[in-house]
Amino acid sequence: MINRVDHIGIAVSSLEESIPLFEKLLGTRLNKREVVDSQKVEAAFFKVGGGTIELLAPTSHDSQIQKFIKKKKEGVHHIALNVSSIEQEMKRLEKNGFEFVSKTPIIGANNKKIVFLHPKSTNGVLVEICEDT
Numbered sequence: 001m002i003n004r005v006d007h008i009g010i011a012v013s014s015l016e017e018s019i020p021l022f023e024k025l026l027g028t029r030l031n032k033r034e035v036v037d038s039q040k041v042e043a044a045f046f047k048v049g050g051g052t053i054e055l056l057a058p059t060s061h062d063s064q065i066q067k068f069i070k071k072k073k074e075g076v077h078h079i080a081l082n083v084s085s086i087e088q089e090m091k092r093l094e095k096n097g098f099e100f101v102s103k104t105p106i107i108g109a110n111n112k113k114i115v116f117l118h119p120k121s122t123n124g125v126l127v128e129i130c131e132d133t
């Protein structure tokens with residue numbers, strides 16, 4: 001079951017430049033920063049109401065975020081949906097013809113289990129499914 005929109009991921013080149021911009025935009029201070037080795041990114045989190053805006057900057061030239069910025073420039077990268085059981089949700093989505101970027105969930109930011117749906121099966125939108133652990 002999908003519980004809520006968990007966060008929106010935004011690809012940025014530099015957290016140093018984008019954090020002050022988003023602090024000004026949202027009228028709030030940065031919640032925290034975290035290096036996520038599994039995705040070769042450093043993330044910065046802003047709490048907005050019940051959701052989160054997550055800035056993602058590459059930590060390596062072969063990071064997916066770096067590739068995204070090179071191809072599409074900075075901007076919205078993915079939306080993440082919080083689910084109660086990632087395995088159950090993957091089964092449901094697979095049954096409905098959706099494709100995944102990887103077959104098994106990995107541990108992402110905030111120690112969540114995450115998996116991405118392939119944008120070619122979701123109208124070009126990169127969708128992350130995440131489960132709190």
Ligand code: ZN
Pocket residue numbers: 007009054078080128
């Ligand atoms: Zn995410």
